[in-house]
Every structure is written in C-alpha cells, then in structure tokens.
Amino acid sequence: MLFLHIFRLFCVFQDVLRNILDLNESVIQNEEFVCCVSGGKLFPGSVPLAHRYGGHQFGYWAGQLGDGRAHLLGEYTNRKGERWEVQLKGSGKTPYSRSGDGRAVIRSSVREFLCSEAMHFLGVPTSRALSLVVSEEPVWRDPFYNGSVIKERGAVVLRLAKSWFRISSLEILTRTGELDVLRTLLDFVIKEHFKSIATNDPDKYVVFFSRVLNETAHLIAHWMSVGFAHGVCNTDNFSLLSITFDYGPFGFMESYDPNFVPNTSDDEGRYSIGAQANVGLFNLQKLLEALKPLLTSDQLSQSLQILREYPQIYHQRFHELFKAKLGFLGNEEKDSYVIAFLLKVNISWIVFFSNCTIINSYSFFYFFYDIFNSQTVRS
Structure with a gap:
C-alpha cells in the first residue's frame, strides 16, 4: 500500500x-x-489483502x-448489524x-465516487463510496489508448x-483445476x-445459480431503467450481488442509441448500450461453466434450462x-409497443430515466403531445 503524506481529503x-x-x-x-x-496507515485490526480472480477481455x-489497484481492508459490522467489506481503490501495487x-487517477475516481452514490439513491444495488482523496503526485496514463x-x-x-466476490472469483478456480477450493469458496x-x-x-x-441469474437480470434491467450504461472490459467480473465500478467507462445516457459504446477501447461494440443485457447472459454462461464440475448431469440440465429463462x-x-x-397499469400488449417507440425517440434520457416516476394522465398527455409534434423532449 501507499505511504503518501501529500494526499488531501477532497470529499x-x-x-x-x-x-x-x-x-x-x-x-x-x-489527520489519522x-x-x-x-492508504498511508491501517485501520485498527486491518489485515489488507488483494482479491484473486480471472476474467475475459x-x-x-x-x-x-486480480485486483491490481485495490486492497481489501477488512469487514465492518455496524450498529444495525449490517456487514460491509471495506476496500481502498488506487492505493498502490x-x-x-x-x-x-x-x-488511480482523479477522472475515474470522481466518476465512481459520484455514480455509485447516484445509483444507490436511485434504488439500484451498488457498491458505496465513503471518501475521495487526491494527490499532487503525478500518475502517467494513456487515456485514449493512442500512445x-x-x-x-x-x-x-x-x-x-456487501461482498466483492465476482463470477470470475469462482471461474479462475475451475480454470486452474482447484476444485476443492472452488467448493469451499462457493459454500x-x-x-x-x-x-x-x-x-x-x-x-x-443449482438454487445458487438460479438466484444469481435472477438478480443479474433484475440488476441490469434496473440500471438500464435509470439510463446507466456500464462499459465493462472484463465481462465476467460482474459482482455476484451488486454493481461494481472496476473496469471501463460508465455513466448516464444522454440519448438512447443502442450502438453507442461507452468504452473507447471497444471497437466491436461488445459493451454498447444495446448489448448490456447480452453481457449479463455471457457472465451467466461463464458462471455455469465454473459450476459445472460440481454438478450432476441432472443438475446441469436443470441449470441449462434456468439459463434459457434469462431473456x-x-x-x-x-x-x-x-x-x-x-x-401504466395492468399488462396490455400495446405497452411493449409504446416502450419500443420511446426507445427510438430522440428525447433527453437523463431527464426521463432519472426523474420520471408515475405520472398523472394530464402530464402523460402533454408528454406524448411533445413527442409526436417535435420528436424531441428536452429538459
């Protein structure tokens, strides 16, 4: 970890x-x-460690x-009985x-600091951020990957x-044949x-796989419903429980363009806005591959059927x-057509996703009046 006395508490x-x-x-x-x-001094009782995992790029x-720039400091149980794992990101080798x-540099750290808290208050399961400290010490980076x-x-x-375990925390063990450790960690x-x-x-x-599949589907649907896009580079590094902000750009959409890619190093559009749900499916396929050595043939068949239910x-x-x-109340077939139409209209999604809650019939009428007359809705 770092021992730097030139850090300043920013927020x-x-x-x-x-x-x-x-x-x-x-x-x-x-000051302590x-x-x-x-990262200059340990909290009392802290024994730092770095997380080992694998991943696809x-x-x-x-x-x-593995965590190349994050140290797990330990676990804290608060007065409400909640257990939280505390981690420093950008704290050294x-x-x-x-x-x-x-x-870590300021631009990515500020982005995570603000986005994680925004997502929490929008009701999306996410990691949380306590503090942001900045330093005058130089860090050299190639932000646009152009040399x-x-x-x-x-x-x-x-x-x-609540946990920093990832799908690839399990996958790395299957890949290296450490099946006893895999079973121990999974249990x-x-x-x-x-x-x-x-x-x-x-x-x-099998029940575990079903739970993770459901929570992954709900999580991605939830972040898409508030206009968030995650440009993950290591696709199977999704957390088992909530959004983490380790890899690639992310942020809130200004417009819904399914081909827009938040990750500038992703030339193939693998992590485009329109592909977010597919990345979740890829994650789950890799999770099932990791679990396969621990499943009977019947359990594997059950899990494959569960996987097919993801879409x-x-x-x-x-x-x-x-x-x-x-x-909208009830379940009308036309609802899907309206939603599909909205996703194709040039509107301010930052306003719509983040601020639109249940709206009354009058505001709903004027909302659609604006769409059909100008094809644009702006804040």
Missing part, C-alpha cells in the same frame, strides 16, 4: 460516514483518519487478473498489479460493498450472502420498470 459522503460506518462528521478533521482513507479468456503502478501518455493527478477512493459465499439457501440442500448450487426474466423486469415510470 466525504455523510450518509456512508454516519449510517454505514457509524462515524461522526468530526472524524474528517482527524485522512491517512487511513488514503472482449470475449477472450485473459487468465488470472498488489500481487496482481503486473506491470501497473496500482494507482499519447499524459501526466494526471492520483486519487484514492474508500468504497464498501462460503452461499453461507454468508445467500442465507435463504439451505447449506445441506443437495441442489444448493424472459430480463425483458419482463425491464418492461415492469418502464411501465411504472409511465404509470
């Missing part, structure tokens, strides 16, 4: 400070606190990856940094999640994070969320 989210970590606002004036959230297996410096390296300022985010994940699954259930891995689950949830925004 703190009070909701995380008070309601997750049970800390008083006065703590931000404490700033030192801890910048642009559809191809990239082998072992780890065993998985390879040729990297383990650092033009520039000097940027470094930053560190302290972030929290731990089920016990700690999927408590409704009985640990003595002989079909617990229907996703589209049903996607339409439910859109209909709630539009105030």
Whole structure:
C-alpha cells in the first residue's frame, strides 16, 4: 500500500460516514483518519489483502487478473448489524498489479465516487463510496489508448460493498483445476450472502445459480431503467450481488442509441448500450461453466434450462420498470409497443430515466403531445 503524506481529503459522503460506518462528521478533521482513507496507515485490526480472480477481455479468456489497484481492508459490522467489506481503490501495487503502478487517477475516481452514490439513491444495488482523496503526485496514463501518455493527478477512493466476490472469483478456480477450493469458496459465499439457501440442500448450487441469474437480470434491467450504461472490459467480473465500478467507462445516457459504446477501447461494440443485457447472459454462461464440475448431469440440465429463462426474466423486469415510470397499469400488449417507440425517440434520457416516476394522465398527455409534434423532449 501507499505511504503518501501529500494526499488531501477532497470529499466525504455523510450518509456512508454516519449510517454505514457509524462515524461522526468530526472524524474528517482527524489527520489519522485522512491517512487511513488514503492508504498511508491501517485501520485498527486491518489485515489488507488483494482479491484473486480471472476474467475475459472482449470475449477472450485473459487468465488470472486480480485486483491490481485495490486492497481489501477488512469487514465492518455496524450498529444495525449490517456487514460491509471495506476496500481502498488506487492505493498502490498488489500481487496482481503486473506491470501497473496500482494507482488511480482523479477522472475515474470522481466518476465512481459520484455514480455509485447516484445509483444507490436511485434504488439500484451498488457498491458505496465513503471518501475521495487526491494527490499532487503525478500518475502517467494513456487515456485514449493512442500512445499519447499524459501526466494526471492520483486519487484514492474508500468504497464498501456487501461482498466483492465476482463470477470470475469462482471461474479462475475451475480454470486452474482447484476444485476443492472452488467448493469451499462457493459454500462460503452461499453461507454468508445467500442465507435463504439451505447449506445441506443437495441442489444448493443449482438454487445458487438460479438466484444469481435472477438478480443479474433484475440488476441490469434496473440500471438500464435509470439510463446507466456500464462499459465493462472484463465481462465476467460482474459482482455476484451488486454493481461494481472496476473496469471501463460508465455513466448516464444522454440519448438512447443502442450502438453507442461507452468504452473507447471497444471497437466491436461488445459493451454498447444495446448489448448490456447480452453481457449479463455471457457472465451467466461463464458462471455455469465454473459450476459445472460440481454438478450432476441432472443438475446441469436443470441449470441449462434456468439459463434459457434469462431473456424472459430480463425483458419482463425491464418492461415492469418502464411501465411504472409511465404509470401504466395492468399488462396490455400495446405497452411493449409504446416502450419500443420511446426507445427510438430522440428525447433527453437523463431527464426521463432519472426523474420520471408515475405520472398523472394530464402530464402523460402533454408528454406524448411533445413527442409526436417535435420528436424531441428536452429538459
């Protein structure tokens, strides 16, 4: 980890400070606190480690990856009984940094800091951000992947999640033949994070796969319903529980163009807005491949059938969320046509996705009047 005395506390989210970590606002004036959230000093009882996982990049297996710039500091149980895993991102080299410096820059750190909190208050399951510290120490990056390296300022985010386990946390173990470790880790994940699954259930891995599939479909539908787009580079590095912000650009759509790619290094459009749900399916296919050595032939058949249900689950949830925004009641066939039409209209999706809740009949009428007369709705 870093030992830098030139970091400056830039911002703190009070909701995380008070309601997750049970800390008083006065703590931000404490120099020791700033030192801890910048990676210069450990919190009491912390034994840092870096997460090992594998992953695919642009559809191809990239082998072992791991957290190259993030340190897990430990787990905190707050006064409400909630357990949160605390992590620093941008805090220096780890065993998985390879040729990297383990650092993060301001632009990506600010993006994660703001987006994770925005997603939380929009009701989407996500990691949370406590603090952002910035440094004058230079970090050299090639932001456009064109060979033009520039000097940027470094930053560190302290972030929290219920779990940082990923699909590829399991996949790497199958790939390397570590099946005993795979079973141990999977049993731990089920016990700690999927408590409704009985640990003595002989079909617990099938039930686990079904749960992750449903939650993945609902998660992606939910983030699409608020206009968020995730430009992930390592597709099977999706978290098992919520959105994480580790790879690739992300942000809120200004317009719904299914061919728009938030990731500038993605020439094939694999992570375009219109392909977000397909990336989720790819993740789940890789999860099933990881689980395959632990499944009987009957359990594998059940899991394949569950996998085939993903598109229907996703589209049903996607339409439910859109209909709630539009105030549609019941289940009319024409609802789908209206939603499809809206996705093709040039409107301000930042306004629509984020601010449109259930609207009354009068505002609904004028909303469509504007669409049909100008084909444009702006804030």
